[in-house]
Amino acid sequence: MLQIHIDNSSDMPIYLQIVEQISGAITRGSLPPGYQLPTVRQFAIESGISQGTIKHAYDALEQTELVRKTRGSGTFVSIPKQTRGEGAKAQAMDAIDSLLNRMQELSFSPQDTRIFLDLKLREREQHVRFVSVAAVDCCPEALSAMSEQILGLPHTDISRFHLEDLLKSPAPFDPATDLVVTTPTHYEDLCGKIAPGYEPVRLVMTVAVNTAVDLATIPTDTRVGIACASRRFAQLILNTCDKFCKLKYPILKTYFNDGDSLAKMIKKCDRLILPPNYSLFTSPEEDLILKSCLGSHMPINYLYNIERGSLLYLEEKINRIYQTNQDKS
Template sequence: MINKDENKPIYKQLVDEILEDIKQGRLNPEDKLPTERELAERLGISRGTVKKAYKELADNGVIEVIQGSGSYIHNSAIMTGNEKRMAAIELLDSLLDTLEDWNFSVPEILNLMNISIAKREGENGGLRVAVIDCNAESLEIFKKQLLYIPDISISAFLVETILLDDNPQALLSSYDLILTTTTHYEQVAEHIGEKKNILVKVAVAPSRDTIVNISRLDPSASVGIFCRTNKFAQIITDQLAYFLPKLKSVSTHFENTLSVEADSMLLGQYDAIVINPDSILLEQRVTDGLLEQYIAKGGKVIPFHYLIDNGSLIYLEERITAVLRETHPGQGTDLPR
């Protein structure tokens, strides 16, 4: 659909729409397109805009303009190699426009393309990654955050598990990469010996939405923290103090000690609650609409998303591409920057 409020030029939108119709089979080789006047009237745009779109499609070999007859979808079955390349560039341009609209940087796009190409080329058991941190909530968040990476297998370890193990090198021997946070990097690096060469340090921080929602709280509000571990509760407490230093009333409750009935009584004590994104309170089948009732009465619910930051993700993607090239020859072809 043409969107006149979009930043992308209307003729480019029309080009993309016709290319998508071809891709989805709604337009077939040798189908005749509407005249410039007909299409302009149908879409409520200028005839010159349609003419510009048709010219770009014709210049790239997507349509044929036959004088006195009209414009037709080119028969790709007889496209020359050069025509196919021109059409491919057009498709890639359209994809890049979309990714840039989603605020992906060039390095991010290159990393994602490398990883995607590696997936297509590879016939392997996938990438094995170990994630190490001090609390169960963060580990679950990191695991979910990394699931966009194709064929990745993620195992989570508490820092204590690694530090107390007599032979952590053996414990981590089957992994291609090991991730830990800046807080625990030095500890872990010192303890895992030669495995340090595959250890990746990542910075973590609350998501933008989490920060905004916390900052909007009234300092006079009573706030309850609901989570599973004391360490995650402390992370939330520290962030509340940083972004809302005048907040007066904060209490912590641990989910594994609560029943639905107890939760119901506790929620009523607070103007807002901060919970981990995998909280049992978010499970409708368990809580029987408890949060919905709380929100309906004016309560605020803030899931605390504690994520690997964007810079660390870009670096991690680069490391993944390098690992794929080293351990699975022929994969992860590095695209030029």
């Protein structure tokens, strides 16, 4: 049984937490060879994590050959080879085993070893400078969705900034990053606040096709409820519902960390619409409430993605900056 627990306070990206836990379960035998992992969409609905983040994790697991993807069938835990070859990956695993054995001989604990390895990796990463991106938006849900997709691009580090905080500050916005990205809606406001030398990249955000289809197929007599962290994202969902849904009853709304309002709303509705990565914004009690109604209310994960053309443009720009950084190092 696949069980993933995300630590939102950790510095480790969410996709790496997923990779680490799935690979650990495979190594321990909890996920046996041939076990079929949930589809990206199913995983996203059950966990509240964006599909882009989950796909990134699955791709990383496939690169390690721990899982294999079969077109039209799904993603499965790989069946181990009968003999261990002398390829690069096998040699790398042997080298790691030797290192771990040596650290154990020196009486270092697994936690100490992990710290030392992390320090050495960070030292090496300083010589291979990634492209730093500052993402700016007005609501936390959209900012999280944008950031998760950008983190899925190669050679990228990201910092998040709320537009209102920047506009309230008396100082110019000088993020000291390679790129600044925002949406066309906030472009003018940001240009008026940003320090000289920066030209924000405009990223068009749009609702995912799968989400639009899910909304369009909600029966007319369904009582729908929206739970969000911000009123602006709730309004965004409402606008999308007006476009794709034909509902008999008004849509209910509530906001996370607002007492028992979520529990009260759930009792009044049949279906829920939730933002991507909603567990980042809920209290532990609210997270349990939402998990308990996965079967009864069939939550729709409102996936809000960077439009494909914008994403390709951004990826090309990041690749050019990355290459320039390496040439200078």
